[in-house]
Amino acid sequence: MKPVARIFRPPYRTLLTLFVGLQLSMPLAAASLDDLLNAAKMGDAAAVTRMVSQGMDINSTDQNGNSLLILAAREDQARVVEALVKQRGIKLNARNGAGDSALMLASLKGYSDVVQLLLAAGADxxxxxxxxxxxxxxxxxxxxxxxxxxxxxxxxxxxxxxxxxxxxxxxxxxxxxxxxxxxxxxxxxxxxxxxxxxxxxxxxxxxxxxxxxxxxxxxxxxxxxxx
Missing domain, CATH: 1.25.40.20 (Ankyrin repeat-containing domain)
Incomplete structure (x- = not known):
């Protein structure tokens, strides 16, 4: 008969596997959001579309409340803006922490192509x-x-x-x-x-x-x- 303590002792390898898996999954999730935000800022419309199609939130924001659309508009990334405004559920009039919308920032910076896309999409x-x-x-x-x-x-x-x-x-x-x-x-x-x-x-x-x-x-x- 096996000792009682050994019967209920969790397998060491199972615990180690679960711990390592948890540690690895956490930075991956954070990096994925960073990748999405950076793609919007850098004008990688294909990457933004791909990550959204894989389940990432179309209205994801950075720590200052800037949504993907706001970031793309602020950086004059017309292709990303064009891709985003076609997505179902996109919040055209979302505001960041300073109270600015995508159209407000595009107007402030004089990005007329982005302004046109946002106006055509129905932005306020x-x-x-x-x-x-x-x-x-x-x-x-x-x-x-x-x-x-x-x-x-x-x-x-x-x-x-x-x-x-x-x-x-x-x-x-x-x-x-x-x-x-x-x-x-x-x-x-x-x-x-x-x-x-x-x-x-x-x-x-x-x-x-x-x-x-x-x-x-x-x-x-x-x-x-x-x-």
């Missing part, structure tokens, strides 16, 4: 708070401003501090964007929380040509209203 372009048009105007991204206005974005959108696209463009010296916004019929006298208008901000930052454009537009509107 005209929402309260910071939005794509405000970002594009701030950085002077004329092509993106054109795309967003053509889609129907509100030219008088207001940031949380009530700053408008025209104010941002005027303050930062983006004359072509100012001209385009004036053509869209923006409010010339809107004020932000600092009681600044687009014209006053232009003058304060010595963008006198832009201030002149706004003044001329105001006169033209006044003349038109008097007819």
């Amino acid at each position: 372009y005209d929402h309260d708070g910071w939005n794509p048009l405000l970002y594009a105007a701030f950085e002077g991204r004329l092509a993106v401003v054109e795309q967003l206005l053509a889609k129907g974005a509100n030219p008088n959108a207001k940031a949380p501090n009530h700053t408008t696209p025209l104010m941002f463009a005027a303050r930062n010296g983006h004359e072509e964007v100012v001209v385009r916004l004036l053509k869209a019929g923006v409010d010339l006298d809107s004020k932000n929380d600092q009681n600044e208008t687009a014209e006053s901000w232009a003058l304060k930052n010595r963008n006198t040509d832009i201030a002149g454009l706004i003044q001329a537009s105001r006169k033209a509107r006044g003349a038109g209203a008097g007819k």
